[in-house]
Structures are given as C-alpha cells and as structure tokens.
Amino acid sequence: MATLVEKFFDNKQALTAELSATLEQSLRAGIASDGRAVLMVSGGSSPAPAYKHLSTLDLDWQHVDVAMVDERWVDSSHEKSNEAFINSTLLQNYGAAANFVTMKNSATTAAQGSAACETAYNALKRPFDVTILGMGPDGHTASLFPHAQGLEQGLTSDKLVCAINAIESDVTGSITERMTLTLNAIAQSKVVKLLISGEEKLAVYKQAKAGGDVNDMPLRAVLNHPTINIEVYWAP
Template identity: 55%
Template structure:
C-alpha cells in the first residue's frame, strides 16, 4: 500500500501541513505551464483550509477547481457541495479560479453522467491535488458501502460515476450522488485523505486491516498502488 501517515497533535498543525502540501503541488503545476487541477471535497474538516487557500499567493486564473462528489441537488440547496466550495474556497484571490461542478440540468445522476464525464475530461490531467474525506461508515467521496452503482464506480475507466447510496445517518435524505470513480481518484499526483477524531481513526485502522471493499469503500483507495495517499489526522 502506498500510504503515508501524517498525524498531528492539533487540527491547527494539520491545517498548516495540508495547506503547505496543497500550495506546493499547485505551484509546481502552474510553473509547468499547463494549468493546475484541484479536486475538492465538502465537509467541515477542509473548510478552514479552503478559507486560507482562498487568500494564498497563487495564480488562481491558472487553476481549475472541481468537485470530488456531489449530492444530486441544486446549487441553492443547503447540502450542495458546489455552493459550499464557492462560499469557502472561491473567495478573495481564489474567486479567479474556474469551477467545474457535477450537478447539471439532467433529471438524475445517471442521466447526467455523460455530461459530467465530458466536463471532467477537460480538466488538466492527471489531477494535481485531490482532497478526500472519510465517513465513520468507511465511505470516501460518494463511494458508500453496498451502494447501487458502487461496483461500477470501482471498476470503470471513466472519471465519474453515478451512485445511489443506502439511506443512513451518514447519507441523510440525499442518497442520489455523482462521484469520482476509483479511476478518477487515483488519476491524481497527490491524494490527501483528511480525517479527525478518535472515531474516524479507528475506522481508518479497520479499513487498513480488512479487505471487504463493498463494506468499507475507502479500502479501495488505501489498498491501491497506483498513486501515494497521504493520510492527515488530528484529534
């Protein structure tokens, strides 16, 4: 497994480290002259990192920001990841970045998949930085345990997949999702997995030790050997 663990005594220290990792990778990409791609997740853990990045000394006009996953809801829905990224990251200097969302005008994620895939194929590839989270159920992105479409998402060579999760406390009512496939996740130079708290640390360790990917889909990311995964954790 190509996993590097970076554990910290405080969330502030972890935020500093993720910030520096992201800035360095994006600057390297921009200096190569082909633009950069920054794939981002929703959630409370990365929010302070995004707010800090929004003021970073980067040529944001050369960076394309895209979502790791999205609930199949409109932009004005309170669970929209796209709206969350606009509010937290695409502010200040980062307002100059181009954002590619996943939700489109199609009635369902399945019917909108081809349009989403076409949009993601235009991103600088491989992606420069992909920021992932992990749920207490062992999901990452919108790769949920035993979800409808999970097998396809783990096996397809496309970047994106449509998922219908099994409703739970983790998913809430928004079970219809669009997500990066496993191929889409490992199509990155830097994969950063952000977790915090003792509960998620225990989930992470369980995921490392087991092999049932359907039960804990984050295992597919942790066990692959195509790209290194840097795991950031703080209490």
C-alpha cells in the same frame, strides 16, 4: 497497496497549517510545470480552514481548475450542496478567479447527467495535482458508499465519474443520489490527501487499512490501489 504517508497532528490548527502549505506548493508546481493546476475538492469541516486560507493567496488562480470530488444531486442553492460549500470557502477573495468545474448539471437524475459530467471532467489536465478525500464512519470516501447502487461501476469503471444511489443511513441523510469520482479518477492524481479527524474515524481508518471486503468499506479500494500516493492527515 497504495503508497501511504501518515501525518498525525496534535490539533486541527497544525493539520490546517500543513495542509494549506502543501496545497499551495502543489498548485504552484502544477502551474509552473504544466501551465495549469487541477485541485479536486471535497466538502466537510476538515478542509474548510485550509480552503479559506488558500483563497487569500495571490496564486495565478486563472490557471487553476477546481473540480468536485462528489456532489449530492441537488441545486447549488441547497443547504447540503458541496458546490455551495466550496463557493463560500475556497472560491472567495483571490480564489474567485479559479475555473470551477461542477458535477451537478441540469439533468433530472445523476445517472442522466453522468455523460455530460464525464465530458467536463475529461477536459481537465491529468494527472490531477491534488485530490482531497474525506472518510465517513461507515468507511465511505467521495460518494463511494457501502453496497450502494453504482458502487461496482465506481470501483471498476475506466470512466472518471459515475452516478451513485446510496442506501439511506444516518451517514447519507435523506439525499442518497450522488455523483462521484470513480476509483480510476482518484488514481489519476499526483497525490491524494485523506483527511480524518477524531478517535472514532481513526479507528475506522485502521479497520479499512487492515483489509477486507471493499463493498463493506469502499475506502479499502483506495488504500489497496497499487498506484495511488496517499497522504493521511489526522487530528483529534
């Protein structure tokens, strides 16, 4: 079982304030101790206000590496690109000086691009200082989707990234081809911050925490990992 700390807030503003403060602390500590800090970022509405706040802080951004947790295999100009989302929220203002490591490369498919992506991620300092995860109503996290093609590799490989082809659903949308951090990579973080909002997702989180088949709810693999330090942030 992972080490779990649950932080439940009355509203999203309180969650954002706590998340912003702790992210700043982690980045400053990483730079102070190692000369660089590594922040693994997810897309989604929950972290967006914290990203925008972080971008306004006069940190030593030239010594911060920002890298994607997962990405749809689409160009960065695509409306569904997580890279575009990070560019428009975190990599603004002072944050524009950070070193951004993307997942999407020029390969035609995610599978063909995984080797180059692995090389790029292997160059990052480990352990990562912070990894930010979200969770879908189907129990996926990062792009580790239930019963997806590539899921077994994502959960068992000793690599940092792997290609995923999810089963199309309302959650995935039409773009099922992804690149994602593996469970092994998620475990190589000083802290994992799992962001959840709303009663529906809280119920899904509790179901995942209760145990069961990781293929049905891949978040279970993270919650059950013996060495992962997870802080769960929830707001209504």
